[in-house]
Amino acid sequence: xxxxxxxxxxxxxxxxxxxxxxxxxxxxxxxxxxxxxxxxxxxxxxxxxxxxxxxxxxxxxxxxxxxxxxxxxxxxxxxxxxxxxxxxxxxxxxxxxxxxxxxxxxxxxxxxxxxxxxxxxxxxx
Numbered sequence: 247x248x249x250x251x252x253x254x255x256x257x258x259x260x261x262x263x264x265x266x267x268x269x270x271x272x273x274x275x276x277x278x279x280x281x282x283x284x285x286x287x288x289x290x291x292x293x294x295x296x297x298x299x300x301x302x303x304x305x306x307x308x309x310x311x312x313x314x315x316x317x318x319x320x321x322x323x324x325x326x327x328x329x330x331x332x333x334x335x336x337x338x339x340x341x342x343x344x345x346x347x348x349x350x351x352x353x354x355x356x357x358x359x360x361x362x363x364x365x366x367x368x369x370x371x
Contacts, residue, residue: 248276249276261274263277277298281300286298312324312336313328315333327358328356328358332347334347339351340354340359342363
């Protein structure tokens, strides 16, 4: 078995993955996503760099995912802020919803706020 490295017994069911090549086989319970361990026997699988992936984690390896909407980001323009990727329109002020991409912002309780909201709602007078 490509995953557990145990010998396959004669007559045991085996999974062959065409994209991986017919020199590799798995026990049905070992045919899992390398990231989340989801069972892939009855699912669409992806093969990349010697690893099996479910659809979600394969896509995550190809494109970044927006922290605001949890969708893949296909645009070439997006922002990296607070250690996460965001669609430009989804990185917004927590108080007024104005877009923060490319402007100065501050964080209050780990939430981004624009400068004017910070001054109006959170700054010490």
